[in-house]
Amino acid sequence: MRFNERAPARRLLKALLGIGALTAMASLLTACGxxxxxxxxxxxxxxxxxxxxxxxxxxxxxxxxxxxxxxxxVANDPNAQGVTWQLNGIGALSNITTTxxxxxxxxxxxxxxxxxxxxxxxxxxxQYAQSAIVVLGTxxxxxxxxxxxxxxxAYTAELIVDGGLGPFTWSMPSGALPAGITLGTSxxxxxxxxxxxxxxxxxxxxxxxxxxxxxxxxxAYTMTVNGAAACVLxxxxxxxxxxxxxxxxxxxxxxxxxTSAGTVTGxxxxxxxxxxxxxxxxxxxxxxxxxxxxLNITGATAHSPQYDFAVTSGLANGRVQLINGQSNESxxxxxxxxxxxxxxxxxxxxxxxxxxxxxxxxxxxxxxxGTLTFDATGNVTAGRLDSNTTTALSAAPATGSLxxxxxxxxxxxxxxxxxxxxLTFSYYVINANKLLIVSAAPPASAPRLAGFxxxxxxxxxxxxxxxxxxxxxxxxxxxxxxxxxxSLGRLSNANAAAGMVDLVLDTxxxxxxxFSVPVPGGGYAVSADGRTTLSFTSAGTTHxxxxxxxxxxxxxxxxxxxTSGSAGLLEAQSPGPFSASIPGLFVSGTQFGEDAGPMxxxxxxxxxxxxxxxxxxxxxxxxxxxxxxxxxGTLSVTGAGNGVFTSYIVSPTKVRVLRQGxxxxxxxxxxxxxx
Numbered sequence: 109m110r111f112n113e114r115a116p117a118r119r120l121l122k123a124l125l126g127i128g129a130l131t132a133m134a135s136l137l138t139a140c141g142x143x144x145x146x147x148x149x150x151x152x153x154x155x156x157x158x159x160x161x162x163x164x165x166x167x168x169x170x171x172x173x174x175x176x177x178x179x180x181x182v183a184n185d186p187n188a189q190g191v192t193w194q195l196n197g198i199g200a201l202s203n204i205t206t207t208x209x210x211x212x213x214x215x216x217x218x219x220x221x222x223x224x225x226x227x228x229x230x231x232x233x234x235q236y237a238q239s240a241i242v243v244l245g246t247x248x249x250x251x252x253x254x255x256x257x258x259x260x261x262a263y264t265a266e267l268i269v270d271g272g273l274g275p276f277t278w279s280m281p282s283g284a285l286p287a288g289i290t291l292g293t294s295x296x297x298x299x300x301x302x303x304x305x306x307x308x309x310x311x312x313x314x315x316x317x318x319x320x321x322x323x324x325x326x327x328a329y330t331m332t333v334n335g336a337a338a339c340v341l342x343x344x345x346x347x348x349x350x351x352x353x354x355x356x357x358x359x360x361x362x363x364x365x366x367t368s369a370g371t372v373t374g375x376x377x378x379x380x381x382x383x384x385x386x387x388x389x390x391x392x393x394x395x396x397x398x399x400x401x402x403l404n405i406t407g408a409t410a411h412s413p414q415y416d417f418a419v420t421s422g423l424a425n426g427r428v429q430l431i432n433g434q435s436n437e438s439x440x441x442x443x444x445x446x447x448x449x450x451x452x453x454x455x456x457x458x459x460x461x462x463x464x465x466x467x468x469x470x471x472x473x474x475x476x477x478g479t480l481t482f483d484a485t486g487n488v489t490a491g492r493l494d495s496n497t498t499t500a501l502s503a504a505p506a507t508g509s510l511x512x513x514x515x516x517x518x519x520x521x522x523x524x525x526x527x528x529x530x531l532t533f534s535y536y537v538i539n540a541n542k543l544l545i546v547s548a549a550p551p552a553s554a555p556r557l558a559g560f561x562x563x564x565x566x567x568x569x570x571x572x573x574x575x576x577x578x579x580x581x582x583x584x585x586x587x588x589x590x591x592x593x594x595s596l597g598r599l600s601n602a603n604a605a606a607g608m609v610d611l612v613l614d615t616x617x618x619x620x621x622x623f624s625v626p627v628p629g630g631g632y633a634v635s636a637d638g639r640t641t642l643s644f645t646s647a648g649t650t651h652x653x654x655x656x657x658x659x660x661x662x663x664x665x666x667x668x669x670x671t672s673g674s675a676g677l678l679e680a681q682s683p684g685p686f687s688a689s690i691p692g693l694f695v696s697g698t699q700f701g702e703d704a705g706p707m708x709x710x711x712x713x714x715x716x717x718x719x720x721x722x723x724x725x726x727x728x729x730x731x732x733x734x735x736x737x738x739x740x741g742t743l744s745v746t747g748a749g750n751g752v753f754t755s756y757i758v759s760p761t762k763v764r765v766l767r768q769g770x771x772x773x774x775x776x777x778x779x780x781x782x783x
Contacts, residue, residue: 256333257398493524565658612736613627
């Protein structure tokens with residue numbers, strides 16, 4: 109799906125990525141504006157093509173109480189009328205002219221603040237540029253829940269200071285670290301705890317950081333060291349993976365019972381090539397460091413995948429990524445702890461929304477979404493389905509059945525019929541409100557689909573979109589594996605009475621991307637069962653969507669009649685404004701991998717208020733609109749190259765990232781979670 113893509117943006121991004129200055133890139137990317145589409149970048153070969161901003165310093169960061177000059181240039185301004193200036197957030201503007209302004213940061217800032225400045229062309233008010241300014245105040249250690257550790261297993265965790273002036277001096281004035289763990293010697297705002305613990309226990313300690321201005325921050329931490337174990341996991345988990353194998357879309361799901369001794373038993377469903385596998389499994393789990401490791405699975409008859417995994421601090425959810433597929437197979441997806449008390453039809457009975465996406469046998473993208481009501485015997489007593497398959501369904505009444513889940517694995521089958529079509533899924537229970545589903549029909553005769561079924565709550569009408577929602581869309585065109593077309597956006601300003609809602613969208617289509625494109629005034633209508641229709645017009649093209657909600661501003665959607673088979677998620681966004689920092693250690697992984705790569709799994713990611721994306725395998729810079737929770741920056745990932753990314757904060761513990769692609773390489777949508 110293409111919304112107002114721009115070749116000039118692509119050329120500037122290519123030029124910027126060649127210079128390797130990540131901080132400067134983040135500043136430039138937010139400092140060039142074009143037209144009412146709020147293009148994040150609008151220049152040709154580095155020459156301003158709208159309103160462009162430049163700073164008198166090398167970055168857009170400054171200490172509290174300090175100032176810098178911001179200059180504006182306007183293309184196509186024959187009378188040299190220049191710009192008007194607007195400041196959103198803290199600080200003050202002075203020495204205001206039509207071409208420059210002085211920004212002065214206030215004093216008394218704690219941590220980091222991120223005001224924005226907007227320069228609007230006088231001659232053409234649809235031309236403007238907006239940039240975030242990072243004000244570094246008194247340093248503050250970010251509150252972080254440390255991953256638990258195990259005796260004799262390597263461990264590392266990252267610590268971050270927001271604000272302050274480097275160099276920094278780190279110390280531990282009280283308490284004690286676990287034996288074998290040491291505090292790093294960094295003099296920057298990022299440091300580590302690392303080593304191999306040698307004794308169990310719960311350890312409390314206080315860390316102190318002093319910056320170059322002698323400002324001090326302290327914070328107490330708790331770290332738990334468990335006994336020696338082959339695997340950090342201990343319990344029942346389910347996974348859902350999508351990707352490519354043998355030049356065709358592949359989907360899989362499994363339930364794994366993992367012990368701390370490293371033994372794995374369970375069951376898996378997997379579709380790859382022309383095969384459809386449903387079999388028991390055994391395996392082993394090995395911890396690599398802290399919250400991540402490797403799962404070696406041996407299928408009873410056919411399929412033996414090997415996955416890297418990483419889980420959040422509560423060890424309840426995370427990501428997996430296939431690592432033994434080489435060039436013929438790749439896959440990734442969610443990894444979730446199962447609630448075994450929910451393995452019963454009487455517990456599952458109720459009304460649900462669901463969505464599954466994937467690929468048809470001819471290589472084109474497709475999806476199905478709908479609503480289903482099961483009774484305590486597993487019969488579907490009500491339901492409707494929509495699809496964007498070759499023979500599409502539109503609000504088709506659905507019948508079917510849900511078999512009883514296996515008492516050990518939580519696996520069962522879901523049979524659906526609608527509009528003369530049949531769908532067969534295997535499902536895995538996560539809890540009483542959520543199931544994973546994966547196609548279980550022969551791949552030559554049915555789409556290969558994977559997705560989620562989630563319980564509906566509350567009544568539905570046009571007020572169900574009253575709060576902002578983050579929209580993610582996956583699609584593609586061409587031969588299998590087709591180039592992906594991915595979108596990340598935000599629906600907001602819903603007017604229930606008028607049935608109107610606004611959309612801002614970022615899109616990645618290999619080397620072509622669009623940024624912060626507004627599509628205002630979309631029409632929508634929500635029916636009593638949560639079925640929602642949406643219509644948006646951009647660049648003269650109207651796009652129609654159908655969504656099924658499981659709660660306010662939350663559910664599954666697909667595009668009707670499009671060429672790319674786009675489908676995805678609506679996720680209710682937490683109320684803003686948002687902090688410039690997103691505290692916590694996040695796990696990051698590719699969701700719904702849309703071709704053979706590059707897929708990414710990052711076990712520990714930190715997002716600092718100073719605009720730094722930090723991980724063992726990735727570094728980057730970004731700026732954040734704290735009103736919408738929308739970020740823009742650059743990212744360098746080992747094995748995936750350098751690129752531009754956009755992001756949205758869904759909640760304090762969940763972030764969505766759209767990673768742009770390159771010539772011949774698709775982008776990706778990443779999940780970041782911290783609990």
